[in-house]
Amino acid sequence: MGILSLQTNAQSTLNPSGSTVVLFLPLHLDSIYDAQGQYRLKRYEFPRFVSAPLEFYQGFKEALDSLRKSPGDFTLRVIDTRSESSPMRSLFQNDSITKANLWLFFGNAAESRVIAEASKNHKVPVININLPNHAGIENNPFYFLWNNTLETQCEGIYRHWQQYYPLEDIILVRKKGSIEDRILNHIKEVDKNTRSVPIRYRILETADSITTNALAALMDSTKQTVLFGASLDERFARNLATATTSLVKTGYKVELMGMSTWENIQELNTTRFRNTKITIPTPFFYRRADDLSKRLQSKFLEINYSKPSDTYLRGYEIAWMLHALLQKNKDLAEVLPGPKKLLFGEINWQPAIDTATLHLNYFENKKIYFVKRMEGSVLSVR
DSSP: OOHHHHHOOOEEESSSSSSSEEEEEEEHHHHHTTTTTTTOOOOOOOOGGGGHHHHHHHHHHHHHHHHTTTTTTEEEEEEEEEEEOOOOGGGOHHHHHHHHSSSEEEHHHHHHHHHHHHHHHTTTOOOEESOOOOOOOOOOOOEESSSOOOHHHHHHHHHHHHHHOOSEEEEEEEEESSHHHHHHHHHHHHHHHHHSSSOOEEEEESSSSOOOHHHTOOOTTTTTTEEEEEEOOOHHHHHHHHHHHHHHHHOEEEEOOGGGGGOOOGGSSGGGGGTTEEEEEESOOOOOOSSHHHHHHHHHHHHHSSSSOOOHHHHHHHHHHHHHHHHHOOOHHHSSEEEOOOOOSSEEEEEETTTOOOOOEEEEEOOOOEEETTEEEEEEOO
């Protein structure tokens, strides 16, 4: 099912039944098609900004097709949040939307606040598929983040050090910046409040150009060292990976750990960083080696002439999860919280509590995979 089919069916329903799930996706159909339904772009041109939400829909729809013979199908409605004729706020005056069992949302922070307000008003649970922050949302027990916030990432990284690197030298490498300050402050907060033995780490503040001499001055070549790149900046990540590789070449025992955004840097999986072990925390990890994953990838390739992203598999497995949950309880706000096994991985929605008011602000996925790779090959997943 491609974007051409969605052009006429974006707000129609599939699999009619007693339960309803609404997908809010930024499909930009008005920009891609004219008033007569003609494709505005060149014949082989496809807008990249639509790829991720469209692949999520394709995965979700593929799962529903595979479940058609199973009892308990639910209605699926797809809404283009970038429609010029239907502003987002106006959508929540429609009973077919406000009385749904669940909303799934793919978008930015401003849109997140709009849909969060509506979910609270209408008591409809909403899952934010892509955003890695809470967008300032407070006191909303109906809002679920599938991604991890920066605070949760930092807490997970510190716990990972405690479990797997309690005796190693750890050097937190950072550059100046507001995000970098937040990362450091989160790490310090976890360190201050830990009930276990605190981790000993040192801090190196550097410019974008990171020298091996600056790193080596803090390291013992006979001991294992973990360099933690405390920045979301991709240029900083590449520079630190380059410096780390130089140290490895000269015999230093060193591993590199980054932030979740480093997962998007394909260069880190190449032979440019030969023999360098790089660990990246991520809430989403798909091995793609099982029979189901192989079949889905093959079918996607046959239809789209390309390999699917993780977003496609994310759509597929959450459709299966919702189908199973709706058979047991129509009130998804009640059954979504807590750890759950999915088709390809796990998810663990836990309450984010305001420490001042003790109110539940939202639910957040606390599951983090730590994927260690070397030149693209997966060495371990913890």
